[in-house]
Amino acid sequence: MTAPLDVLVVGGGPTGLALAAQLRTYGTSFRIVDRSLDRVRESRALGIQPRTLEALAGFGVTDELVACGNPAMQLRMHLPRRVVRMPLFDIGLADTAYPFLLFLSQAETERILSEYLAGLGVAAERGTELVRMERTGSFVSCRLRRGDGHEETVAARYVVGCDGAHSTVRVQAGIGFQGSTYPQTFLLADLEADGLEPGAVHTYLTGAGMLFFFPLGSPATWRMLAMRPPNASDTEVSLRLLQDIADEYTADRLVLRDPAWMTDFRLHNRGAAHYRSGPFFLAGDAAHIHSPAGAQGMNTGIQDALNLGWKLALVCQGKAPEELLGTYEAERAPVGRSVLRFTDRAFTIGTSGNPVIRFARTRLAPRLAPLALRASGPRGRVFRTVSELGIHYRRSPATVAGPQLPRRGPRAGDRLPDLPSGLQARTAGPGWHLLLSGPPTLWSDKLLASVVRGRDDLISVHRIGRESPWPAVAHGLVRPDGYFGYVARGAHLEGLRAYLDRWLPPRRH
Numbered sequence: 001m002t003a004p005l006d007v008l009v010v011g012g013g014p015t016g017l018a019l020a021a022q023l024r025t026y027g028t029s030f031r032i033v034d035r036s037l038d039r040v041r042e043s044r045a046l047g048i049q050p051r052t053l054e055a056l057a058g059f060g061v062t063d064e065l066v067a068c069g070n071p072a073m074q075l076r077m078h079l080p081r082r083v084v085r086m087p088l089f090d091i092g093l094a095d096t097a098y099p100f101l102l103f104l105s106q107a108e109t110e111r112i113l114s115e116y117l118a119g120l121g122v123a124a125e126r127g128t129e130l131v132r133m134e135r136t137g138s139f140v141s142c143r144l145r146r147g148d149g150h151e152e153t154v155a156a157r158y159v160v161g162c163d164g165a166h167s168t169v170r171v172q173a174g175i176g177f178q179g180s181t182y183p184q185t186f187l188l189a190d191l192e193a194d195g196l197e198p199g200a201v202h203t204y205l206t207g208a209g210m211l212f213f214f215p216l217g218s219p220a221t222w223r224m225l226a227m228r229p230p231n232a233s234d235t236e237v238s239l240r241l242l243q244d245i246a247d248e249y250t251a252d253r254l255v256l257r258d259p260a261w262m263t264d265f266r267l268h269n270r271g272a273a274h275y276r277s278g279p280f281f282l283a284g285d286a287a288h289i290h291s292p293a294g295a296q297g298m299n300t301g302i303q304d305a306l307n308l309g310w311k312l313a314l315v316c317q318g319k320a321p322e323e324l325l326g327t328y329e330a331e332r333a334p335v336g337r338s339v340l341r342f343t344d345r346a347f348t349i350g351t352s353g354n355p356v357i358r359f360a361r362t363r364l365a366p367r368l369a370p371l372a373l374r375a376s377g378p379r380g381r382v383f384r385t386v387s388e389l390g391i392h393y394r395r396s397p398a399t400v401a402g403p404q405l406p407r408r409g410p411r412a413g414d415r416l417p418d419l420p421s422g423l424q425a426r427t428a429g430p431g432w433h434l435l436l437s438g439p440p441t442l443w444s445d446k447l448l449a450s451v452v453r454g455r456d457d458l459i460s461v462h463r464i465g466r467e468s469p470w471p472a473v474a475h476g477l478v479r480p481d482g483y484f485g486y487v488a489r490g491a492h493l494e495g496l497r498a499y500l501d502r503w504l505p506p507r508r509h
Contacts, residue, residue, distance in 0.1 A: 004155040005029050006316040008142055010169050011162030012124035014106065015284030015301035017113040019160060021059050022309030024120050025430050028316055031154065033144060035129040045106040046214055046223055047295030051388035053098040055306050055482060058428040061116050068112070069104030070215045074200040078250065088201070095417035096389060097424065103215050106298060130168050133159060140279050158312055160281045162305065165268065167286035173277045179270030185228040186267060187237055187245070190220040191259040195252055204249045211249040219260040228264060237262040267291045269344050271336055275329040283308060288336040290343040299388055300339050304332050310480035319458060320504060327398040335391055389415065393483055398503060402488020402495040409470035412487040416478050420467050427478050431458045432504070438473035440465065442491040451497050454506025
């Protein structure tokens with residue numbers, strides 16, 4: 001048996017790669033294995049939300065993601081007698097450097113993350129499967145099998161299942177996976193489609209269901225998503241079948257050609273009963289699977305990983321108490337449940353054959369859509385939800401509000417906004433970031449040194465003065481994942497000191 005690991009990451013998709021990137025940042029010992037022989041070459045997940053782009057910026061990969069993708073800003077909703085032009089994310093996103101939904105294939109996202117890790121000397125061990133795991137004392141004994149049949153046993157303090165809907169980690173940890181399968185079958189294809197206005201998302205509302213075309217770019221210009229018609233034979237997906245659907249669902253003369261990839265699949269709506277069982281953790285599709293409505297799946301998985309990674313790293317290094325790991329499920333399980341509810345409702349509205357819902361989809365939607373576009377308040381709230389910028393951890397055990405709260409601005413548990421512009425870039429480095437809003441003389445170097453002593457290698461101090469998200473004197477501690485653990489009004493740091501003593505106890509040199 002090789003030397004024990006801190007973490008074994010099972011699954012080399014976007015979730016596992018993001019977790020590996022964060023573990024590597026903090027110098028944690030880990031391996032990442034994946035049963036597949038190669039990373040995905042198909043597009044699968046397609047949209048990257050603003051919050052995910054923010055979260056990945058600290059690794060220096062976001063600029064490349066944006067350069068390779070398509071920041072589409074328009075939706076074309078094709079109704080029976082008109083086309084409604086709807087902007088995507090036009091309001092409610094003033095506090096981010098990425099006010100758009102980025103269309104980029106999962107294959108490209110995985111490539112960029114893999115190349116980033118390769119530059120750090122980390123590679124996912126492809127063709128390596130987790131066969132068995134069992135707890136032995138303070139470690140988990142994990143049996144790995146390579147494609148050539150060779151087996152080895154490794155010990156790890158923690159095992160994280162990023163291994164998808166059929167997660168081996170989840171099954172062997174005995175964690176339930178509750179939910180159901182939708183009855184419909186869906187068709188997916190990356191192809192060329194003559195007759196579509198480029199650079200926009202196109203959706204066709206019909207009595208039979210919905211048809212989508214997303215701007216992809218690579219490996220083809222368009223991603224097509226549609227429900228298999230009830231009268232269509234359950235045969236292999238063909239270009240002829242896809243063309244028949246386009247002809248039936250649209251009044252446009254679309255010509256589909258040159259498919260790069262075609263498949264059919266069923267959708268599920270399931271969530272793990274728990275995100276943790278002792279030393280076993282779940283993230284991404286291993287914890288929650290749902291319809292692609294709203295482009296939430298891959299984004300939620302990556303943010304699961306980035307919530308968990310720094311906590312594992314600090315606990316493994318003895319810099320944070322074991323209780324910190326308990327906050328992972330407390331923070332991410334409510335997010336997962338919310339995504340399951342949201343995508344289920346959106347999916348039902350878009351596909352249901354119920355006469356009432358079908359009437360609303362085909363008759364009411366064409367009339368109400370223009371009115372909805374003029375309602376800036378509700379539209380902004382929807383955009384913040386879909387973009388995942390509205391996620392917060394205000395009820396987390398690791399979130400504490402100071403004795404006096406700022407009258408305006410972010411609260412404890414909220415994400416750090418990029419307002420003023422560039423604030424997130426200033427705090428993109430590893431570790432925690434203490435923001436001091438007000439005249440610099442309010443906090444002496446001696447006072448600050450006494451607060452961070454014994455953990456100064458983990459905390460960066462920023463005197464931001466007027467370049468602050470708060471309008472008055474305040475201070476806030478930003479966690480490594482970009483959320484405030486502590487926020488208080490005024491210059492007194494006693495509450496902050498107590499918070500740090502709880503979650504980052506000082507170390508004696």
